[in-house]
Amino acid sequence: xxxxxxxxxxxxxxxxxxxxxxxxxxxxxxxxxxxxxxxxxxxxxxxxxxxxxxxxxxxxxxxxxxxxxxxxxxxxxxxxxxxxxxxxxxxxxxxxxxxxxxxxxxxxxxxxxxxxxxxxxxxxxxxxxxxxxxxxxxxxxxxxxxxxxxxxxxxxxxxxxxxxxxxxxxxxxxxxxxxxxxxxxxxxxxxxxxxxxxxxxxxxxxxxxxxxxxxxxxxxxxxxxxxxxxxxxxxxxxxxxxxxxxxxxxxxxxxxxxxxxxxxxxxxxxxxxxxxxxxxxxxxxxxxxxxxxxxxxxxxxxxxxxxxxxxxxxxxxxxxxxxxxxxxxxxxxxxxxxxxxxxxxxxxxxxxxxxxxxxxxx
Numbered sequence: 001x002x003x004x005x006x007x008x009x010x011x012x013x014x015x016x017x018x019x020x021x022x023x024x025x026x027x028x029x030x031x032x033x034x035x036x037x038x039x040x041x042x043x044x045x046x047x048x049x050x051x052x053x054x055x056x057x058x059x060x061x062x063x064x065x066x067x068x069x070x071x072x073x074x075x076x077x078x079x080x081x082x083x084x085x086x087x088x089x090x091x092x093x094x095x096x097x098x099x100x101x102x103x104x105x106x107x108x109x110x111x112x113x114x115x116x117x118x119x120x121x122x123x124x125x126x127x128x129x130x131x132x133x134x135x136x137x138x139x140x141x142x143x144x145x146x147x148x149x150x151x152x153x154x155x156x157x158x159x160x161x162x163x164x165x166x167x168x169x170x171x172x173x174x175x176x177x178x179x180x181x182x183x184x185x186x187x188x189x190x191x192x193x194x195x196x197x198x199x200x201x202x203x204x205x206x207x208x209x210x211x212x213x214x215x216x217x218x219x220x221x222x223x224x225x226x227x228x229x230x231x232x233x234x235x236x237x238x239x240x241x242x243x244x245x246x247x248x249x250x251x252x253x254x255x256x257x258x259x260x261x262x263x264x265x266x267x268x269x270x271x272x273x274x275x276x277x278x279x280x281x282x283x284x285x286x287x288x289x290x291x292x293x294x295x296x297x298x299x300x301x302x303x304x305x306x307x308x309x310x311x312x313x314x315x316x317x318x319x320x321x322x323x324x325x326x327x328x329x330x331x332x333x334x335x336x337x338x339x340x341x342x343x344x345x346x347x348x349x350x351x352x353x354x355x356x357x358x359x360x361x362x
Contacts, residue, residue: 007118013104013144014123017097018303019313026315028076040077046309081107090309094103098129119295124303138170153291155190163264164273185233195290209246216249283316286324296322307349
């Protein structure tokens with residue numbers, strides 16, 4: 001990399017008994033990654049050392065952070081969030097696993113607010129295990145939305161060839177009806193559109209909207225949501241000069257690879273978008289939170305308790321999440337500079353200086 005300042009990327013632990021810390025060690029064992037960022041893990045030396053020994057990674061080097069001005073540019077830095085001993089039981093759901101996952105996230109979030117780090121990559125949490133009086137959220141996305149006072153955000157899953165955003169996230173199917181509204185579709189699509197322009201460098205993004213019902217309602221035969229909710233939202237979006245198309249029947253849309261014609265797909269609910277995405281992404285998917293004033297990414301998988309502690313987890317998605325965080329920070333900086341100088345953004349599409357993400361090891 002040139003003499004430009006490398007971005008400081010914060011990393012959370014996720015559930016201490018999941019695969020998060022294993023992924024951190026595998027990912028940052030690749031010293032090449034330090035050419036593109038300075039990573040800071042929000043944890044404690046003791047928990048990282050536990051996984052280092054378990055994985056027989058005695059040659060893995062990291063530095064303890066005491067002074068933000070003295071970050072090690074060639075190693076993973078560990079910012080101590082707690083001093084006490086924590087019992088780690090890989091693969092088990094324990095109160096401590098969730099408690100310290102929240103602690104890591106809270107400290108990292110404050111450092112984001114204080115501009116001590118530039119972006120955030122979050123390791124997987126167990127949604128039920130983090131619940132408590134001070135954390136009443138279904139995941140990272142709504143927590144960060146509230147912490148940064150964003151009116152609305154959108155969960156967007158990304159690869160180099162496919163992006164899928166969700167209208168509704170972790171909502172029971174029995175409650176979908178009250179969340180799928182014209183106003184919600186307009187809001188989410190505007191967020192997605194702005195992110196595609198600002199964070200992905202696409203001048204005039206094309207967004208596909210999926211229908212809610214089988215066959216996209218079959219002209220009202222199998223439901224009226226498309227006619228009464230989705231189409232009116234699309235009309236409002238077109239009046240705002242946002243290019244939207246659909247609504248499409250989800251099964252045929254993905255089966256015929258129609259997603260290749262669009263820059264992003266808006267799915268109405270979680271499984272409608274994530275089942276095809278995870279089937280197609282080949283472990284390279286990244287979860288990105290669009291609509292925040294900061295950049296947050298994560299791997300597109302969970303805690304994987306079934307393989308935790310077995311040294312079997314692939315770091316591919318986590319590695320891509322780190323690279324995506326770096327890329328978006330770089331793209332967003334370029335966008336800000338060019339809009340400030342009143343240059344037409346379509347003339348600027350800064351290419352990443354780093355290679356495409358390759359797994360450091362399986």
